[in-house]
Amino acid sequence: KLLGERKSGAVLVMEQGRMEGILSERDIVRVLSERGAGALDEPVSAVMTRKVVSCRQSDTVSALMEMMTTGKFRHLPVVEDGKVVGLISIGDIVKSRVQEYEREQEALRDYIKTA
Incomplete structure (x- = not known):
């Protein structure tokens, strides 16, 4: 939902001011192809990229x-x-x-x- 609202291809996943990961359109496409539509019910933490280059x-x-x-x-x-x-x-x-x-x-x- 945030990707659409912000018109961005990625959003940062933050926890108490710390960057925990990044969730991109590519992450979503990847998980859908690997796990099917049920992946949309998984938490962001299961889908996001944790190793973020900055x-x-x-x-x-x-x-x-x-x-x-x-x-x-x-x-x-x-x-x-x-x-x-x-x-x-x-x-x-x-x-x-x-x-x-x-x-x-x-x-x-x-x-x-x-x-």
């Missing part, structure tokens, strides 16, 4: 892309000083890269106009 705000977009590509996941919690401060998705990264390329193209166009 990043820091200071990590570069390139580093995040590498982590996601290598780990084959689409969402990364952002953690600072042991606290979750955000959740970044592959969609966020793609948007960032597109904006970066657009800025570069505009700078090149401006340079060519003045040359």
